[in-house]
Structures are given as structure tokens and as C-alpha cells.
Amino acid sequence: MTSTTGQSNAETIERARRVTAAEDYDIGTRFPSVFVSAQGSWMTDVEGKRILDVTAASGALLLGNQHPRVVEAVSNAVRNHGAVFASTLSPQRIELAERLVERYPAGEKAVFCKTGSEATTTAIRLARAYTGRDLILTSGYHGWHDWQLSYLNMGFDPRTRVANFGYNETALRRFLEEFGSDIAGVIVTPEPAWLDTDYYSNLSSICAEFGVLFIIDEVITALRWGAKGLNGTGGVRADMITVSKGLSNGHALSAVLGRREVIDAYDKAGIAGTYTREVPPMAAALAVLDEIEDGAVHEQCEKMGKLLKDGMRDVLASVGIPAFVTGPNMMFDVVVESESLSWDIYRAAYDFGAYFEDSGTHMVTAAYGEAEVEHALTAFEKGAKQVASKLELAPGDLPDARKLAFPLEAFGGSLKDSEGVLQRIEDTVERIAKRDKDQGNALDPACG
Amino acid sequence: MTSTTGQSNAETIERARRVTAAEDYDIGTRFPSVFVSAQGSWMTDVEGKRILDVTAASGALLLGNQHPRVVEAVSNAVRNHGAVFASTLSPQRIELAERLVERYPAGEKAVFCKTGSEATTTAIRLARAYTGRDLILTSGYHGWHDWQLSYLNMGFDPRTRVANFGYNETALRRFLEEFGSDIAGVIVTPEPAWLDTDYYSNLSSICAEFGVLFIIDEVITALRWGAKGLNGTGGVRADMITVSKGLSNGHALSAVLGRREVIDAYDKAGIAGTYTREVPPMAAALAVLDEIEDGAVHEQCEKMGKLLKDGMRDVLASVGIPAFVTGPNMMFDVVVESESLSWDIYRAAYDFGAYFEDSGTHMVTAAYGEAEVEHALTAFEKGAKQVASKLELAPGDLPDARKLAFPLEAFGGSLKDSEGVLQRIEDTVERIAKRDKDQGNALDPACG
Numbered sequence A, B: 001m002t003s004t005t006g007q008s009n010a011e012t013i014e015r016a017r018r019v020t021a022a023e024d025y026d027i028g029t030r031f032p033s034v035f036v037s038a039q040g041s042w043m044t045d046v047e048g049k050r051i052l053d054v055t056a057a058s059g060a061l062l063l064g065n066q067h068p069r070v071v072e073a074v075s076n077a078v079r080n081h082g083a084v085f086a087s088t089l090s091p092q093r094i095e096l097a098e099r100l101v102e103r104y105p106a107g108e109k110a111v112f113c114k115t116g117s118e119a120t121t122t123a124i125r126l127a128r129a130y131t132g133r134d135l136i137l138t139s140g141y142h143g144w145h146d147w148q149l150s151y152l153n154m155g156f157d158p159r160t161r162v163a164n165f166g167y168n169e170t171a172l173r174r175f176l177e178e179f180g181s182d183i184a185g186v187i188v189t190p191e192p193a194w195l196d197t198d199y200y201s202n203l204s205s206i207c208a209e210f211g212v213l214f215i216i217d218e219v220i221t222a223l224r225w226g227a228k229g230l231n232g233t234g235g236v237r238a239d240m241i242t243v244s245k246g247l248s249n250g251h252a253l254s255a256v257l258g259r260r261e262v263i264d265a266y267d268k269a270g271i272a273g274t275y276t277r278e279v280p281p282m283a284a285a286l287a288v289l290d291e292i293e294d295g296a297v298h299e300q301c302e303k304m305g306k307l308l309k310d311g312m313r314d315v316l317a318s319v320g321i322p323a324f325v326t327g328p329n330m331m332f333d334v335v336v337e338s339e340s341l342s343w344d345i346y347r348a349a350y351d352f353g354a355y356f357e358d359s360g361t362h363m364v365t366a367a368y369g370e371a372e373v374e375h376a377l378t379a380f381e382k383g384a385k386q387v388a389s390k391l392e393l394a395p396g397d398l399p400d401a402r403k404l405a406f407p408l409e410a411f412g413g414s415l416k417d418s419e420g421v422l423q424r425i426e427d428t429v430e431r432i433a434k435r436d437k438d439q440g441n442a443l444d445p446a447c448g
Helices: A009-019 A023-028 A068-081 A091-103 A116-131 A169-182 A197-210 A260-266 A279-292 A296-319 A339-351 A370-388 A400-411 A419-433 B009-019 B023-028 B068-081 B091-103 B116-131 B169-182 B197-210 B260-266 B279-292 B296-319 B339-351 B370-388 B400-411 B419-433
Strands: A035-039 A042-045 A050-053 A109-113 A135-139 A155-157 A162-164 A183-188 A213-218 A240-243 A254-258 A324-326 A332-335 B035-039 B042-045 B050-053 B109-113 B135-139 B155-157 B162-164 B183-188 B213-218 B240-243 B254-258 B324-326 B332-335
Touching (some): A009 B109, A050 A370, A068 B068, A091 A109, A091 A279, A109 A116, A109 A260, A116 A183, A116 A213, A116 A240, A116 A254, A116 A260, A135 A169, A169 A183, A169 A419, A183 A197, A296 A324, A324 A400, B050 B370, B068 B279, B091 B109, B091 B279, B116 B183, B116 B213, B116 B254, B135 B169, B155 B419, B169 B197, B169 B419, B254 B260, B279 B296, B296 B370, B332 B400, B339 B370
Parallel strands (some): A135 A162, B135 B162, B183 B213, B213 B240
Antiparallel strands (some): A035 A042, A155 A162, A240 A254, A324 A332, B109 B254, B155 B162, B240 B254
């Protein structure tokens, strides 16, 4: 079923601009549709136009919208159980925790939050409370909270006590050698299109060598880098992992799984939250786990993801746009010469009925069949052709410089030990060393 | 409908302890029921025992569980619309924003988050981004994020750049006089049982006098201090307010409302979040706003809350437990001699079938009728009598010292200008003055 508001997309966006929309986050970086409904991966906007979602709603959907099992679970929860109770435990929460710790090797115990940002914040708070140490080393995007903002720059933030090593092993080792006994944990977001399991296994080993907690931020990858993420499918040991996108098929829920004694620092870390007990998203997660149990969902996603990935590579080659297509089938990257070229291609594809992520990371859901892949590829091809026809293209491979620049721009990856990077490492060491230890511990509520 | 897991509460809690429960947050500070369902304000635990909720699920419920209008809205959203789409705007979000800015004087524009903690974090990030200033002044509980942890201690945290003035007007004026041009905003959680609208109007005026943003954290009060909170019902001017509990009747949703130009700093502040677009909780919120439109819900809550408040006061007087009962009908405080006495009374009342908040803040929902009030009062009376029979009670009024100590213990309220408080203010001024301005701005992602 779809319903429309009687207003055009443009009118609806104007309405939104007056009362809620952020100019960039909600309008400038999106294509101009306001959606009223979605079934599977097909969305319908206020003008009644059907558009295929190739973003999986920023990765939040695994099964697609209106999946019967999830709809039934959520409806049953609100109709027969309720949303929240006076106490924080529920059978749904307990069963979900049991199934998640069974599913992921890192998990002995699980706690829940509502968002990916809150899950990673919870993880580093647990690490600090458990170890009594203060410094955090990080690589990659972990959300929008204060300590998560510096993810594109190798360096040290003296306020949040977070040092970013930019996926650079030399930096990681150097920081651990210098400050190991002050480091509460190392948290890394996997970038599977750029760094393989061996890379992360190595990071994990280095942390073990220095006796420092290794945390994998699997908010996106837990159900998308294979069926069980870097920790389960990839077999990379971790002391904690975060899980969120896909877990409740679009309903807000995140989890932190880890070693029992680390998770048990929850009280000491002062973590709380009224909605952490919310039942319906947990019911949705149990339905998702049922649905993916036999492996068919991931098999379908892998198959359709691969078709899409190979097809997009072929399209770009055939229209003569140099590109680099890389990554696992369920979350692959398409890199072209510039961000603006990327935007232009996907903006054109949107006009032909497919909504791609303009940054170039593409994700299918289990609602994808061959018809969806074909539709996405057709729209992509038409869009790419339209853009290519206006360009002076130098056919051939994407320059290596772009392949190296992309990780830095996209997730702060300083993958090569260039002279600049080595200098930056030393500057950062100096900066960490100069931190004011008298400013108290971020977790000490009496520090004022 | 209720269902049981075939395990006792004790067995279920043991199961939870192994995989998810925090010893204190989930077990030690709760009464020993794991609830499987709730209808209105009646909860049923895994043993089939029916218990009345006098906490409104930590305030998250306004209408009680399984409210037909909300159940219908959420079921319809998941069944006919979906959970999340590729873009962030939806008709539900736009309509909800329109109705909220209409409802609260502070609102010209509204943005959404999932939790109360994220709403207050969003508010101070907006204040910092809009003003380009760094310092935040605060009083009261705003959640569990790093900057929110020092709420019980007047003082200054040099890392988070947050100074707590402990609801003390002298401190507020002193900090504003000294550092006014560096202060991004003042954020205060109303404590309506202890400080009246005149008090907050005065704070608001002081902020206006110094040209500093005044933010009311109405996560709890927006729908419970009268129908429209301190900002609407209380008529206290603010530049921003937060809203959450009750808004979606238990589903996770929070909002930040404020002056257009302040909310428009959203992009500059680097705020984001995939689940902020989640449709079903917004559909629930629209149903709540429909339901409370004609005022009958709040009328009923006020009436039942008053009956309960007066009844609890009478019970305590009749059993001879000195107490101070204060606050608005929908969120009133019952203060007795000590925290442990408070715990003992409510623990005993739980055995008679009523689940009170042991800290002594009590909240009804619109599902309360006279039968519920009577049940709550009967359980409370039986519990109080049982506890009183084991005490050597000195009847009479609660000592003034306890009345003064309670605000300090409960929400960091340093309400009197004692010598100690005045000294603390000067120490804090010194500490703020000594802050390291070279450590960069918390919002500067390149500060490392």
C-alpha cells in the first residue's frame, strides 16, 4: 500500500526545510524524493514514483522493508506485550543476548543500546572502566558523538583522550610501545573493500601482544561481511564487538558483545538509558535471527550483490569511465575519478529509478532478486552513459593516486608509510606525551 | 495476552545475569520481576503475577502499554509503510516537526534522535556550533554520555568544557559574569518538585541578560509538567528544549526544538544517525499527539496523580513515617528519612503488587483510574506498615536537613548559598579560568 500527501517532492522538501530538514544532511546530500512507503527494496515517493533502494537504507535493512516475519514480530510485540516496562529485563532481551553471544566468538555477554554511535561510545566506556586506563586508539568512522569526530585525521584529541592511528600499523605499534600501559582499548571499523582479514588479524595480534583490548566496530559489518562479520566469518579475535545495522531490519537497536568481565564494567562505567529496554526492536531482531538461521538469506544477498558488483564494473568499462570496484558482495565500493563525478552518475541513475549511495558504497538486501539487479544496472547504465556523453574521457584504469587518496578521504586510512605519515606519527606521539594527566579521568564524575 | 517462559523470576534473572544483565543497573536497583507483557499500567511477570506500574516505565509511557491508538499507528507503519528508507525525510517526520513546533513556544524547527542522552548531546552541540563558543553551563541530569556524568557535583570538567552550577543562581551569575563571552549555552533539567516556574523564569532572564542561549532539558517534563512542560505550560522562555519521554509512548524517540538559526547549525555540528529517520516511533508520536489533543488525557493524569500523591502523604502520616511529599501531580517526590528506608518501603509494596520507583519519584499514566490509585495506595500502605512495624519511629515532620540534603543527592542541587557552596563557586571560577584554551575546540575535527 502506498499513500501520497498530495504534494510534490519539491513542495514536501520545502515544507521539511521550514520545520526539520538540515540543509546538507537531509537535502543537499540526498536525492529529491520523500518516500511514503517501501516494500522489499522498492520505495514509493510522495509523487507515486517507485524507486529501487541500492543503499539498504544506509545499511539498516537486511531483509528489506515490510518483511512479513519482522512485521509480524513487531506487531505482536506492541499488540500483545508492550513497548517498555518498569524493569529493564525482558524475555526478548535475554533470548536475544543468548543468541548473539552464541553467534559471535567475541561474545560472552551482550548489552544493548539504540544507535551505532551509542554502541561504540558504550564500548570505549566499558574498556576504560574495566581497565582503569584512559587513552583510546581508533581507526575509522564510529558515529557522531564528540570523540568520534576526528576520524579522518591521524592525531590526538587531548579532550577526548582518543588517538587516531589511521589504519596504519606503524602508528599503532608506535603508540602502543610508547603508551601501552595507559591505553584502555583499540577500536577499529573494518573497511573490507580495502583491508582484508589478514590485516585485521594482525592488528588483533598486536593488541594481544601489548595486552590491550581489541574492539571491532561491526555496526555495519556484523551481518554484512559474510553472515557473521569480521569476528565470526572473518575469524578475527576481538575482546568486544559492536553490532547494529540489519540486526532489527531498520528498527533502532544496537548491541555491544564482549568478554564477560569487560561487559560487567557496565555499572562502573555509568551507562544507562530508558529505551535500552524497548521490546519491539528486540522482537524484530529475534525474527531476523530466525530468518537468517539457515543461511539462505546471506546466500541470496551474496549472489545478488556479486551480480550487481560485476555488472556495475562492466557498465563503467563499457561506457569508458575509469573505475575501481572492490569489496565483499554485500558492501562493495565503486571508486571513480572524483566525488563530483560519483555524485553526477548516481544523480542521473536516480532519474532512471534507482537510489544509490553517492559515496559509492553499495548494499543489497535479501529482497533483491534478478529483476532488482537488472533494474539497478539499467538505471546505472543509463545514468553513466548520460554523464559520460558530457565528459572528455581518458579511458583506461583509475590512477593509482586516486586509489590511494580514496581511503584517506573516505575513512581516514593512511595506508602507506609515506614521509608525511611518518612525521605525523611522531607529531602525534609528542602530542599524546604532552597530555595533561592532571585533568582527571574522563569517567571520574568528581573531577570538577 | 500474557505468555510465560516456564521459568521463575529468579531463574530468569539468573539466565539474564549470564548473558546480559548488569548487576546494579538491571538487578540490584530493580525489584525481582521479569515482565512479559503490560496492558495499561498493569504488568505481568514470567510467573504470571500482575503488578501495577507506578513508574510509567521510568516516565517513558504517557498512555500506558498497548494503547489502541498507538498500537494501530505502529502496526500500520510497519505493515504499510516500512521502518527506514534511503533518504531521511518522511511525511511522518515533517508532520511531527510541524506539530511539535506548534505545541512548544521554543520551537521554530525540530530535529530528532533516539534517546534522551542523544537529544541533550545534540542540543549542546548545536549551541556550540551556532555560537562558535565552547563552554557549557549545566544543572541536573541529562543522561549517560561523557559530558553528562558530573551532574551531582558543582564544578568544571576541563575535558568536556562543562561547568555545573548546581541550580545555584549565585554560581550561574558568577560564571556568566566571568566567562559570558565564552559560554555557548546554559542547559537545565527542571526539578518541578523543588523549584517553581519563577525560579526557571529567572534563570531564563539571566541568560537573556548575558546574551547566552538558555536550553531546558524537558526529556522528562515536556509532557509531564502540565501538558506542555516548563516551556509551554510553565511559560518559561527558552532558545531550545529537548523532548522525549511519553512522546512515543515508550518507543524510542527524542526531539530537539529551538530557534531556527540554532537548529540550522545541525550540519556544522556534525550530527548524524541512521535511525533518526525511523518511521514507526514517529507514527506513534503522531498518535500520542492526537490522543492528548483535547486535554482529557492530561486531565485524567493530573486527577489520578493528585489522588495518589495525597493518598501517599496520608498513608505515611497515618503509619507515622515522617515524610515530605512535593511536586506536580504527574511527577511528584516522596522523601523519607533515608534512601534505605525508601527502598525498604517500596520493596515491601512490590510484594503487595505495586512497582514504585525506589528513589521516590512517582508517575501515573492515562491508563490510571480510581481502581489503580486504590491498588497502589493499598500496596503502599501495607508495605509502609510492614516497614514501620520494625522501626523505632520518632513521629513528626521530616527534618529540614533532609529536605535540603535530598536535592543535592538526587540532582546536585546546591540550593542555599552556604559558606561551602560559595567557596566551591570561587574554586570553580578559578578552575574554569585555568582551562587550556590551546587544546582546541571540541568540535574541531582537525584538532589532533
